[in-house]
Amino acid sequence: MVTLDEAAELARRLPETVEDERRGNRSWSVRGKAFAWERPFSKADVKRFGDAEPPAGDILAVMVADLAEKEAVLAAGRLGFFTIPHFDGYSAVLIQLQEVQPRDLEEALEDxxxxxxPQALADAYLAA
Structure with missing residues (x-):
């Protein structure tokens, strides 16, 4: 289990990360591009779950490189990773913080x- 504050700390460790608010929720970006944000379910999201119980607790949306990576991340079956219809065709996964393993969340945030x-910043980070 990871708290939202712990997730925020992990995100802020990445170079040039700025924590901000997006639609009243916390978000993290690098040079103006969001890579993760708190993503509570809307009424429409909850309705789409039908009789199934939506994942509980804090949820993060985290960008991935492309739809192929999204499919690979979800296929890996890591605890806490999922998607919803609202994110179909969008390069991001959802992560249930009360279920995710800390190392898996750290890797997802880094990815x-x-x-x-920007490429130069990413290259410098990877070279360090």
């Missing part, structure tokens, strides 16, 4: 950051 960081 999300790398997908949005």
């Amino acid at each position: 999300g950051w790398l997908s949005r960081a």
Whole structure:
């Protein structure tokens, strides 16, 4: 289990990350491009779950490089990773913080950051 504050700390460790608010929720970006944000369910999202119980607790949306990576991340079956119809065709996954393993979240945030960081900044980070 990871708290939202712990997730925020992990995100802020990445170079040039700025924490901000997006639609009243916390978000993290690099040079103006969001790579992760708190993503509560809308009424429409909850309705789409039908009789199934929506994942509980804090949820993060985290960018991935492209739809192929999204499919690979979801296919890996890591605990806490999922998607919803609203994110169909969008290069991001959802992560249930009360279920995710800390190391998996850290890797997802780093990958999300790398997908949005300018190439020179990403290259410098990877070389360090």
